[in-house]
Amino acid sequence: xxxxxxSSFVPSFVPPLxxxxxxxxxxxxxxxxxxxxGSWLSKYLFIKGLEFKALRFIHDDIDEINHAxxxxxxxxxxxxxxxxxxxTIDDKTKNTLANFxxxxxxxxxxxxxxxxxxxxxxxxxxxxxQNRYHFFPEDFMATNNPRGLAxxxxxxxxxxxxxxxxxxxxxxxxxxxxEKEFYPLIQKYFANxxxxxxxxVIRTMGVSEEKIxxxxxxxxxxxxxxxxxxxxLPQTIGIDIVISYHGNLLEHEKAEGEIKKIIQNSALANxxxxxxxxxxxxxxxxxxxxxxxxxxxxxxxxxxxxxSKITDLSGSSSVFMxxxxxYANEAKxxxxxxxxxxxxxxxxxxxxxxxxxxxGALLKFKxxxxxxxxxxxxPTGGTLDRPVGTVVIGFATKNKSGARKFLFPGxxxxxxxxxxxxxxxxxxxxxNEEI
Amino acid sequence: xxxxxxSSFVPSFVPPLxxxxxxxxxxxxxxxxxxxxGSWLSKYLFIKGLEFKALRFIHDDIDEINHAxxxxxxxxxxxxxxxxxxxTIDDKTKNTLANFxxxxxxxxxxxxxxxxxxxxxxxxxxxxxQNRYHFFPEDFMATNNPRGLAxxxxxxxxxxxxxxxxxxxxxxxxxxxxEKEFYPLIQKYFANxxxxxxxxVIRTMGVSEEKIxxxxxxxxxxxxxxxxxxxxLPQTIGIDIVISYHGNLLEHEKAEGEIKKIIQNSALANxxxxxxxxxxxxxxxxxxxxxxxxxxxxxxxxxxxxxSKITDLSGSSSVFMxxxxxYANEAKxxxxxxxxxxxxxxxxxxxxxxxxxxxGALLKFKxxxxxxxxxxxxPTGGTLDRPVGTVVIGFATKNKSGARKFLFPGxxxxxxxxxxxxxxxxxxxxxNEEI
Numbered sequence: 001x002x003x004x005x006x007s008s009f010v011p012s013f014v015p016p017l018x019x020x021x022x023x024x025x026x027x028x029x030x031x032x033x034x035x036x037x038g039s040w041l042s043k044y045l046f047i048k049g050l051e052f053k054a055l056r057f058i059h060d061d062i063d064e065i066n067h068a069x070x071x072x073x074x075x076x077x078x079x080x081x082x083x084x085x086x087x088t089i090d091d092k093t094k095n096t097l098a099n100f101x102x103x104x105x106x107x108x109x110x111x112x113x114x115x116x117x118x119x120x121x122x123x124x125x126x127x128x129x130q131n132r133y134h135f136f137p138e139d140f141m142a143t144n145n146p147r148g149l150a151x152x153x154x155x156x157x158x159x160x161x162x163x164x165x166x167x168x169x170x171x172x173x174x175x176x177x178x179e180k181e182f183y184p185l186i187q188k189y190f191a192n193x194x195x196x197x198x199x200x201v202i203r204t205m206g207v208s209e210e211k212i213x214x215x216x217x218x219x220x221x222x223x224x225x226x227x228x229x230x231x232x233l234p235q236t237i238g239i240d241i242v243i244s245y246h247g248n249l250l251e252h253e254k255a256e257g258e259i260k261k262i263i264q265n266s267a268l269a270n271x272x273x274x275x276x277x278x279x280x281x282x283x284x285x286x287x288x289x290x291x292x293x294x295x296x297x298x299x300x301x302x303x304x305x306x307x308s309k310i311t312d313l314s315g316s317s318s319v320f321m322x323x324x325x326x327y328a329n330e331a332k333x334x335x336x337x338x339x340x341x342x343x344x345x346x347x348x349x350x351x352x353x354x355x356x357x358x359x360g361a362l363l364k365f366k367x368x369x370x371x372x373x374x375x376x377x378x379p380t381g382g383t384l385d386r387p388v389g390t391v392v393i394g395f396a397t398k399n400k401s402g403a404r405k406f407l408f409p410g411x412x413x414x415x416x417x418x419x420x421x422x423x424x425x426x427x428x429x430x431x432n433e434e435i
Numbered sequence: 436x437x438x439x440x441x442s443s444f445v446p447s448f449v450p451p452l453x454x455x456x457x458x459x460x461x462x463x464x465x466x467x468x469x470x471x472x473g474s475w476l477s478k479y480l481f482i483k484g485l486e487f488k489a490l491r492f493i494h495d496d497i498d499e500i501n502h503a504x505x506x507x508x509x510x511x512x513x514x515x516x517x518x519x520x521x522x523t524i525d526d527k528t529k530n531t532l533a534n535f536x537x538x539x540x541x542x543x544x545x546x547x548x549x550x551x552x553x554x555x556x557x558x559x560x561x562x563x564x565q566n567r568y569h570f571f572p573e574d575f576m577a578t579n580n581p582r583g584l585a586x587x588x589x590x591x592x593x594x595x596x597x598x599x600x601x602x603x604x605x606x607x608x609x610x611x612x613x614e615k616e617f618y619p620l621i622q623k624y625f626a627n628x629x630x631x632x633x634x635x636v637i638r639t640m641g642v643s644e645e646k647i648x649x650x651x652x653x654x655x656x657x658x659x660x661x662x663x664x665x666x667x668l669p670q671t672i673g674i675d676i677v678i679s680y681h682g683n684l685l686e687h688e689k690a691e692g693e694i695k696k697i698i699q700n701s702a703l704a705n706x707x708x709x710x711x712x713x714x715x716x717x718x719x720x721x722x723x724x725x726x727x728x729x730x731x732x733x734x735x736x737x738x739x740x741x742x743s744k745i746t747d748l749s750g751s752s753s754v755f756m757x758x759x760x761x762y763a764n765e766a767k768x769x770x771x772x773x774x775x776x777x778x779x780x781x782x783x784x785x786x787x788x789x790x791x792x793x794x795g796a797l798l799k800f801k802x803x804x805x806x807x808x809x810x811x812x813x814p815t816g817g818t819l820d821r822p823v824g825t826v827v828i829g830f831a832t833k834n835k836s837g838a839r840k841f842l843f844p845g846x847x848x849x850x851x852x853x854x855x856x857x858x859x860x861x862x863x864x865x866x867n868e869e870i
Contacts, residue, residue: 029487031478031668035470038492043466052464054499055492057473064489071506075499199465209523210566221524231461231495231525233468234605244465277467297760303746304739307760311738314814314847322766325732325742325758327751331800335757335770365766379749387558409557411582412749414607 016246017186017193018053019045020072024065024083024093025169028057036171037082044178049197049246050078050186060084065096073162077193078186080178083169085150087131093166094153098137101155111136114144114151121146143181148173152181156189163189198245198252200227200259203274205238205425206406212239216267223262227255237408237421238271273425280424281309287431288319288369295427296365297323298336298357298372300348301391305420306373321365326357336360349374349386354394354403362396370396371427372403377415391419393426395435402435452625453488454480455507459528460495460518460604471606472517479613481666484632484679485513485621495519500531508597512628513621515613518604520585522566528601529588533572536590546571549579549586556581578616583608587616591624598624633680633687635662635694638709640673640860641841647674651702658697662690672843672856673706708860715859716744722866723754730862731800732758733771733792733807735783736826740855741808756800761792771795784809784821789829789838797831805831806862807838812850826854828861830870837870 021041027033038055045052053076058064060083072079084093098105112126112134119126126149128134133150136142143152145168153166163186167177187194204212209232213221220241224230228245245255256275263272274283288295297306307323310316324335329348332338338356346352357372375391382388387407394403404426408418429435456476462468473490480487488511493499495518507514519528533540547569554561561584563569568585571577578587580603588601598621602612622629639647644667648656655676659665663680678694680687691710698707709718723730732741742758745751759770764783767773773791781787792807810826817823822842829838839861843853864870 028474029477029490030666031474031481031487034474039463039466039469042464046466052466053494054503055464057490059488067506067510068489071502075502209521213523214566229461232523233462234521242467299739301746302743303751303755304734304742304758304760305746307739308737308743308851311736311740311760311762311812312848312851316738317762320738320762322762322770323739323760325739325746325760327746327755327757328800331757335799364770365763377746389558409559411607413747416743416747 015193016049016051016197017078017190018051018076019078019080020053020076021055022065022068022072022079022081023055023057023169024081025060029059037169037174040171040175041080041178044175046197046199048183049194060090060092062092062096062099065092066100069097069100069164073157073160073164077162077190079162079164080182081164081166082174085153085166085168087133087150094137097153097155097164097166098140101137101139101157103137103139103155105135106138108134108136108142111142111151114142115149118145118149118151122149143177143185145173146176146180148177152177154182154185161189198247198249198255199277200243200256201275201277202241202243202259202263202268202272203235203238203276204241204268204271205273205422207238207268207271209234209239212241212268212271220262220266220268224259227259236414236417237425238273280421280428281313284424284428284431285310285313285316285319287428289315291431292319293369293431294319294321294365294367295369295371296321296361296367297423298361298370298394299323299325299423300327300332300357300373301375301377302373302416302420302423303327305416306371306423309420309424321367324361324364332357332360336364347386349376349390349392351392351394351403351405354392355396355401356394358394358396358403359401362398362401368397369427369430371423371430372396373419373423375415375419377412377419379412389415391415391422393419393423395426395430397430450628451484451486452513452621452628453486453511454513454515455488455511456490457500457503457507457514457516458490458492458518458604459500459516461525462604463492464494472604472609475606475610476515476613478668479610482634482677482679483618484681495525495527497527497531497534500527501535504532504535504599508592508595508599512597512625514597514599515617516599516601517609520588520601520603522568522585529572532588532590532599532601533575536572536574536592538572538574538590540570541573543569543571543577546577546586549577550584553580553584553586557584576620578612578620580608580612581615582611587612589617589620596624633682633684633690634712635678635691636710636712637676637678637694637698637703637707638670638673638711639676639703639706640708640857642673642703642706644669644674647676647703647706655697655701655703659694662694671849671852672860673708708863715856715863716748719859719863719866720745720748720751720754722863724750726866727754728803728866729754729756729800730804730806731756731796731802732858733796733805733829734758734760734858735762735767735792735808736810736812737808737851737855737858738762740851741806741858744855744859756802759796759799767792767795771799782821784811784825784827786827786829786838786840789827790831790836791829793829793831793838794836797833797836803832804862804865806858806865807831808854808858810850810854812847812854814847824850826850826857828854828858830861830865832865 115133141154233240362370372394378388550568576589797805807829813823
């Protein structure tokens with residue numbers, strides 16, 4: 001901030017609280033378990049408006065814990081660890097933390113009470129002979145563990161104002177201890193530094209990152225940076241542009257309104273299919289349930305993936321009646337009623353065949369809507385007219401039918417993904433009467 | 436190593452190569468995306484016999500990348516990063532790495548060739564006006580990106596013998612670049628510290644880790660440890676037991692033969708479905724092509740996922756004729772010819788209905804084999820008799836038909852995965868005449 005700008009308005013800026021996490025244990029680094037706590041915490045902190053500064057996975061080793069603690073305390077206000085607080089020999093977190101802050105481990109009656117309480121919630125009793133949970137670093141705080149036995153371990157370092165909290169590794173215990181025990185402590189120790197955090201997500205399709213920012217809208221990135229931190233994320237059928245900013249709900253709504261205006265007046269407008277963060281299968285299912293409409297699919301090149309994406313969602317059986325996977329031409333004829341002459345005259349990947357496939361599915365499943373997919377996922381099967389990556393998406397309702405042709409890049413798997421998302425997006429537009 | 440043991444035989448011990456990984460990018464720390472690259476690399480390194488020392492998630496920020504690089508190079512021989520190598524302003528990895536090693540970024544013709552090549556594999560052309568991929572740190576090495584556009588970035592630091600490799604964030608691109616480009620470089624730069632590393636993988640199904648090692652085969656773990664490092668990994672439908680050992684190919688083949696003998700004589704024998712590391716959809720497709728046999732599916736609860744797994748593979752159209760997704764009971768009746776009385780008497784999730792579904796698919800698609808899947812993926816829909824997680828897998832050929840019932844744990848998505856793998860495994864056994 002230069003002196004020359006001293007007269008201009010500068011909003012009071014509270015730097016967001018920073019959190020670093022250390023996941024302690026061998027199981028994730030040696031491929032036995034997929035991480036759940038880190039990815040859960042990333043979502044939780046974002047919602048709470050805290051900045052997730054860094055996430056480290058290390059082995060249950062004293063030196064490694066010490067190094068990770070130092071680095072985390074340097075970069076963040078709050079350090080949360082998961083794992084290594086159990087009663088066995090390979091659980092080193094409690095002792096390492098005590099050493100790190102040069103605290104002695106002593107027998108503590110107050111901690112014994114908490115441990116007794118933790119056991120009691122499972123109808124079990126605890127005695128000091130069972131383990132050493134009640135041996136605890138002096139000046140540390142123990143918390144309840146609402147879904148487990150080992151107490152949470154907390155220390156607030158007064159001089160540097162750093163809050164260190166160690167929770168269990170078991171995901172259901174970890175998430176609960178963070179919500180019920182750790183978060184209230186963050187609110188207490190950092191009451192003066194709390195603020196809310198918002199995002200505007202612009203979901204586009206059919207246009208590459210380069211094309212958006214170098215060709216269509218060369219000033220968009222800097223225009224959006226006036227609102228907050230900008231990032232762009234390649235997704236299945238297009239690029240998501242994400243603007244993150246602090247403020248209250250009112251400010252968020254104002255910023256989002258202005259961002260939308262910028263986009264609607266830009267060359268990107270026609271490529272935006274959603275302001276928000278929802279998956280297209282969820283949007284389809286919710287809309288169909290809301291409208292009380294049923295649908296079905298006839299899939300060729302996507303080979304069942306479109307149906308699978310819908311049936312990933314609980315509740316889909318109320319509106320999704322089923323689908324055909326008609327890979328072979330005979331199946332298209334025998335099961336969907338596609339005319340042999342249509343196949344012969346136009347080929348399987350054509351507006352005409354896709355339309356007849358959609359009509360076939362609509363009639364066989366007696367649904368309100370039907371979507372068909374016929375294309376070339378590759379790597380072989382392309383022609384000059386219809387190169388690999390060509391897909392035709394057909395649609396049918398009682399009143400209308402038709403199809404649209406697209407070309408997608410990628411390899412076989414990615415094309416299947418893209419064809420499927422485009423099929424679901426077509427169904428969404430069909431239900432919204434945008435087709 | 437004490438002097439007292441100096442006379443005993445000590446095999447020459449080469450300390451394992453250590454790898455640290457840095458995942459760069461905001462999308463994981465702010466909760467938008469779940470990590471896939473870190474967890475994939477943990478499994479990959481394990482298989483390759485390298486030690487995964489630490490995994491860090493940081494923001495796309497110059498200071499953070501610098502800190503993480505220093506720490507990673509201190510603790511490991513090899514540093515792999517993912518993310519931040521794209522063409523937009525928030526991709527900072529290339530510049531930061533150049534700075535870190537005090538290298539200038541220059542326009543490089545050799546890198547332009549690699550970029551051109553990367554674009555060409557998608558049928559696209561590249562010109563220097565599109566982006567700055569060809570501006571590259573001097574003395575660095577660029578690699579192909581077999582599934583993407585941005586070249587991989589590699590630097591070998593001669594004095595400390597550290598290999599730093601930066602790959603893309605997109606999981607499909609990352610895994611491929613590690614396998615095809617980075618791993619051969621590790622072999623090259625650390626040839627003297629590389630031991631040939633072999634594995635025997637025993638893939639089991641239908642039995643838990645505890646049951647295998649505490650009940651069925653209590654001495655198995657220690658018996659296998661005579662051959663090398665033993666570990667067990669829970670997979671979709673069962674436990675993989677992995678024995679890793681160093682040595683040459685001949686020794687490997689001998690060890691594998693002996694291991695197989697041990698397993699075949701154990702109580703685990705009936706639960707083993709593969710010695711090796713192949714995916715079940717590949718095994719099904721290869722066998723069907725080899726036997727020149729066709730197949731089809733009738734899916735209820737898996738909702739198209741079984742068909743989608745097969746159609747993920749190029750060449751599937753020669754043997755996979757198609758499938759039904761019959762979510763609704765009417766569809767089972769109208770399209771597959773399941774008798775209403777069978778549905779009424781036995782319920783949709785029954786041996787009887789699954790058998791009729793398989794026969795229906797066999798007749799409609801005129802295939803040599805058909806497999807059906809009917810079950811309860813949950814979270815709702817369970818009963819006392821048929822709890823959530825119950826699945827019946829039916830099968831039919833010209834000569835025989837039938838079905839088998841299973842119960843799988845997990846959530847909805849995981850159950851769909853498990854049901855689907857079991858369906859493919861059933862088809863494999865059917866083709867092998869093991870049913």
